[in-house]
Amino acid sequence: MTDTIVPDSEARGLVARLPQGARNLALLARFDRPIGWWLLFWPGAWSVALAGGGVARWPLIAWLLLGSIAMRGAGCVFNDIVDRDLDRQVARTAVRPLASGATSLKVAWVWLLGLCLLGLVVLFQLRPYAQVVALCSLGLVAAYPFMKRITWWPQIWLGLVFSWAALVGWSEVAGALSLPGLLLYAGSIVWVVGYDTIYALQDREDDALVGIKSSALAMGQHVRGGVTFCYGLALVLWAVAIWQVRPQPLALLALAPMGVHLLWQVATLKEDGADPLIKFRSNRFAGLLMFLACLVVGSA
Secondary structure, X not given: XXXXXXXXXXXXXXXXXXOHHHHHHHHHOOOOOOHHHHHHHHHHHXXXXXXXXXXXXXXXXXXXXXXXXXXXXXXXXXXXXXXXXXHOOOOOOOOOHHHHOOOOHHHHXXXXXXXXXXXXXXXXXOOHHHHHHHHOOHHHHHHHHHHHHHOOOHHHHHHHHHOHHHHHHHHHHHOOOOHHHHHHHHHHHHHXXXXXXXXXXXXXXXXXXXXXXXXXXHHHHHHHHHHHHHHHHHHHHHHHHHHHHOOOHHHHHHHHHHHHHHHXXXXXXXXXXXXXXXXXXXXXXXXXXXXXXXXXXXXX
């Protein structure tokens, strides 16, 4: 199994062509792994589309994308600062710039501040109500790196954080946090728990040795069933959100492609080797399918 582990930081593409110092900063922010900011971005895009702003508010969607890139990068840097000692003990994360010593702690803090300032630029593009909603996430973000030390379900906390853009996008377009937006957010939380449990399958052996907790370890031999439950509950919550916006049975059919994709994930999941990473990364496409569903319903 060790031979199939994909390192957490890989200098590929444009990142590989950067000077060493800039490359380390890019790796700290996981610019080599865009899947993270796609997953942070999609719930915000869904909420804008479902609230009816998928076409007219396309600049907002673009700002949310930029904010997702910046804040996902900032979150990764902060996570690496907190977890640098643990990362050295896990095969997949031992090559991270801080864990390996390629980047100093001081440089990492400066880089974190720079990414946060970019996120602040995005924040100023929102109306005051949505700005307050966005700022309310900071406590959750700051606490996340510590969750794996105190709970077997850090993925739930990650879901709270990675789904927050749904609340921001909905409040910006709709002007308030109403039931459809809250349901969209709740569905995204359990979707995150599902896909991050799949992701955590890569580290089960190392996590157990160093004392890191995860839902993949908590579920034990029932990972497939647990992920199926999470995905099923997400679809139910999203269906109710769609029904709140457009109470027509035909509107629910928009979720069918997303449902089929999530079913494919759990039906073909292999719990070792490279497959967990492949299935995890496929959620970028799942996010697109959900966006199209919200766009169709919100624009009808």
